[in-house]
Amino acid sequence: MNQLLKIGMTVQTGDSARSCRVEQFLGGGGQGEVYRATLDDAAVALKWYFPAQATVQQRRNLQLLIAKGAPTARFLWPLALAVAPGVGGFGYLMPLREPRYKSIVDLMKRRIEPSFRVLATAGLELVHSFLELHAKGLCYQDISFGNVCFDPANGEVSIGDNDNVGVDGETGGGVLGTPRFIAPEVVRGEAAPSTQTDLFSLAVLLFYMFMIHHPLEGRKEVAIRCFDLPAMTQLYGVEPVFIFDPADDSNRPAPGYHDNALVFWPIYPQFFRDLFTRAFTEGIRDPLHGRVRESEWRAALAQLRDLIVYCARCGAENFYDAASGQSAGVCWSCRQPLRWPPRLHIGRQVIMLNHDSRLFPHHLEQQLYDFSNVAATVAQHPGNPAIWGLKNLTGRNWVITSGEGAIKEVEPGRSVTLAAGTRINFGGVEGDIRC
């Protein structure tokens, strides 16, 4: 039904005229249909456009994207154009998304239950991917629920629907975006999609991921009876007010309607809430200079990941908040008092040393986010389980200075006891343990 291509038929790649066999219809969208196909014995995805969408401009854009190549491996990037004898229009090939990836919709509907650590990792991967995309002079234009998936087990992201990606400032055709995600100035018709408007959409998606709620849906949304396009234009474009705007309480979340926002918001550390506040106050007032940049989100999400602590009673993840002083507060889940584990300070980074905490290259060097490369891990003393340490998994010696001033070396594979006052020189950077 409504299938543009026939199962079993062959399409040709535009560049080298390699044959690609259409295997299975996967689904249809607003622009075309997606199939599973086989190219040189490898499974790929094939998107074929509806006749109205198979424009010369779309074809040129795909050629540009194919020539530029994927910004990171997280993008299901166009690999090659595809044409088929006897069938009008064209399509393109891209990597096939593995089934382990679930959509943000699954998170919104609570069909998956990732941990806070996974959410922070997915957020970090997401903003890092968009940083790389934007750094190439490209903008995505249509960040929304449907385009981003992540692995609920480890937070790896997979970004699809990249055929609308365009060169920033030259995006003639294409789309304005998806309502609820479109930047207010685009909703009002004052601007076209760009990397700056991507930053707004990205902040909305992050807010959805961390609060399971929209940042502009508060009392003003409750007052709307029929939530149609004019209502959306008003709420998201003409009169956008952040639900936690410290200077304007006219759109606070309403109990009974916006409970997720009320429940999630206080769980996060102040610095993280401040970043959202900036994204949806200054970021709305000043689209050019006020928005939170990808690198700021990346640093914040890396930090958020490191601030996770476990409730000793029920095991729920909570967050350490330096802004709350000595008071650890209570667990959001069981309401029992929390206790902070030892923590490692490296420059401005704080890493809570839980039983399963690990250090990665970005903790010890600059900018290298690689969670497959563990530099250190919290470990139990083999002879005395009451003693916990930080195990050196790097290839070089650490130099530690105890609270009493004694200096020792920690060779690769050995551990340093977690004791207040101990300073660790990792080579390039130095950290100290606080309890």
Next chain:
Amino acid sequence: MPKLPGGELASRPLHFIWIADCSGSMGVDGKIQQLNFAIRDAVPHMQKVAEDNPNAAVLVRAIKFSNGAQWHIAQPTPVAEFKWLDLEAMGVTDMGMALSMLAEQLKIPPMSERALPPVLVLISDGRPTDDFQKGLSALLGEPWGRKAVRLAIAIGEDADYEVLQRFIGHPELKPLQANSPEALVRHIRWVSTAVLKSASAPASQPREGGVSKLNVPIPAPPEPGPDVAEDVW
């Protein structure tokens, strides 16, 4: 123990209502069977669209008209649990009565004050035999009737195109003409998927769409592809 607090994303109800012609003429040439088939065929696709949409709680029901009108599936049913019950053809075309009954159900209450725009799909193969205008006025007299996305499918050549156009109420939207079983399946599928999606979470907005007078962006209906041997590039 849940790893995260809170619950599902807050959503609004979206009422989707089939308004089906069951007059005697629908019994000719297997039209009622084709309609039953087309709706049954669309249900799983409708469920999939709803599953992928966190912003709406889709509730489906159906009203039928022939000699008078009655609710065929009266209970607003969550789409995941929705089961189509076959219609039978007999009698005249009391379309006005169906719209009046629909108007009663769009009052607040029983409708909630807050919702997404309802989607009303009128399917007919003939001319109303009762006071259509009275029913339409009652429907448009209700705020939810006016705000609803109203679509119409004309089955065969004898459908009253003008009446269906008045039901839609927007000159830029035309009744969908279904002159073949394939076209009927295509149109039913389109209203129950693409339009359903648009009424709650419109897809990417095309930049050159212009300013629409519609309160819900209605995507272009599907057309069978042209039988061209190959496009020239």
